[in-house]
Amino acid sequence: MNRPQIEQWLLAIGSEAESSSVSDWVHGACPFAHWNHESGTDSNPSFGVQLGPGESKTYCLACGASGKQYDVMLKLKHLGLQFDFHTAAELVYAAEDGEPLVELPDPYEKQFDEKASPHLYPEWLAEAFEPAYFAGDVHPSLAGRGMPFEIAEKLNMRYDPHRLRVLFPVLDWRGRLRGLHGRAVCLPCGGAEWEQEIPYKAYPYEGQTNSHIWLGEHWLDPDSPVVVAESVFDLARVMEAYSNVISPLTATISAAKIKRLRNASRVITLFDGDKAGERGRIKLAQGLPTTNVKHVVLPPGTDAGDHTADEIWGLIEHLL
Numbered sequence: 001m002n003r004p005q006i007e008q009w010l011l012a013i014g015s016e017a018e019s020s021s022v023s024d025w026v027h028g029a030c031p032f033a034h035w036n037h038e039s040g041t042d043s044n045p046s047f048g049v050q051l052g053p054g055e056s057k058t059y060c061l062a063c064g065a066s067g068k069q070y071d072v073m074l075k076l077k078h079l080g081l082q083f084d085f086h087t088a089a090e091l092v093y094a095a096e097d098g099e100p101l102v103e104l105p106d107p108y109e110k111q112f113d114e115k116a117s118p119h120l121y122p123e124w125l126a127e128a129f130e131p132a133y134f135a136g137d138v139h140p141s142l143a144g145r146g147m148p149f150e151i152a153e154k155l156n157m158r159y160d161p162h163r164l165r166v167l168f169p170v171l172d173w174r175g176r177l178r179g180l181h182g183r184a185v186c187l188p189c190g191g192a193e194w195e196q197e198i199p200y201k202a203y204p205y206e207g208q209t210n211s212h213i214w215l216g217e218h219w220l221d222p223d224s225p226v227v228v229a230e231s232v233f234d235l236a237r238v239m240e241a242y243s244n245v246i247s248p249l250t251a252t253i254s255a256a257k258i259k260r261l262r263n264a265s266r267v268i269t270l271f272d273g274d275k276a277g278e279r280g281r282i283k284l285a286q287g288l289p290t291t292n293v294k295h296v297v298l299p300p301g302t303d304a305g306d307h308t309a310d311e312i313w314g315l316i317e318h319l320l
C-alpha cells in the first residue's frame with residue numbers, strides 16, 4: 001500500500017497514522033495495545049505498516065505483533081474488536097489489484113501504480129453481443145439446459161452467432177467488467193469446429209484475460225454462507241435455489257483466486273462428483289484455513305446442473 005491507503009486502512013481498524021514516516025514505514029497506535037501492551041494503550045505510536053506494492057507487512061515495535069494486513073484484521077476480529085472490517089478489506093483488495101483509491105501526489109508512485117493497474121474490459125464488449133434472453137424466453141441452447149429467463153437475465157447471458165457460443169460477462173467485486181466467457185453450444189458444428197474443441201473459452205481483450213476473477217464477485221455477500229459451484233451452468237442451477245453462489249470458471253483454482261475469497265466467513269463447495277471436483281475441494285479448504293469450509297459431495301459422475309433446484313436446496317439447506 002502507499003501512504004494514503006495505509007492512512008485510510010489504519011483509520012478503518014481504529015488507529016491513526018502519525019504524520020511522519022520512518023524510512024518506508026507508516027506508524028500508528030498499536031491496535032493490539034489493549035491485549036498486548038502493559039499499559040493497555042500505545043501513546044508512542046509503535047505499530048508500523050510497510051510501504052510497498054500490494055498488501056503490506058505490519059510490525060509493532062513495542063509488543064512484536066506482526067503479520068500482513070489481512071491477518072491483522074482477522075486477529076482483531078477474533079479478539080472481538082469492533083472496527084470497519086469491510087472498508088479495511090476493500091483497501092487491501094484495491095492494493096492487491098494495484099489500483100490507488102486516492103490521487104497520488106508523487107509522480108513516480110503514480111507511474112508505478114498505473115503499470116500495475118488491473119486489466120479492465122470496456123463495458124461495450126459484452127453489450128456488443130445480442131442478449132440470449134428476450135421477452136420472457138431464452139436462447140434454445142439455454143432452454144435445453146433448463147435455464148429460466150430470470151437467471152439468464154441476471155447473468156446477462158449473450159450469444160455469439162459467429163463462434164456459436166453463449167457468453168456471460170464476468171464482473172469483479174467493484175462491478176467492473178473483467179472477462180467475457182463463452183460456452184460452446186453446438187459441438188459438431190461445421191466451420192467453427194476447430195474452436196468448438198474447447199468447450200469453455202475466455203475471450204481475451206487486448207490479448208489478456210483475468211483468470212483470477214470469480215464469476216459472482218459483484219453479487220457476493222461475504223457475511224452469508226457462500227456456495228461455490230463448478231461451472232456457469234452449475235451456478236445457474238444453484239441460483240434458482242440460493243442466490244449467494246459463485247464459480248471459479250477454471251478447472252484449477254489459483255492461489256490468487258482463492259485469496260479473493262478470504263473475507264467470506266463460511267464457504268460450501270458444490271463441485272462435480274469426479275476427481276477434479278475432489279482436487280478443487282481440497283485446494284479450496286487448504287487455501288482458506290481461517291474460513292469455515294464445508295463440502296457437498298455429489299453422486300459420482302454428476303454435477304450441480306444435473307440436479308433440480310429442489311434437490312440442490314435439499315443438499316445445502318442443513319449446511320446454511
Ligand SMILES: [Zn+2]
Nearest residue numbers: 030060062063
Ligand atoms: Zn503493539
Ligand SMILES: [Zn+2]
Nearest residue numbers: 230231234303
Ligand atoms: Zn458441471
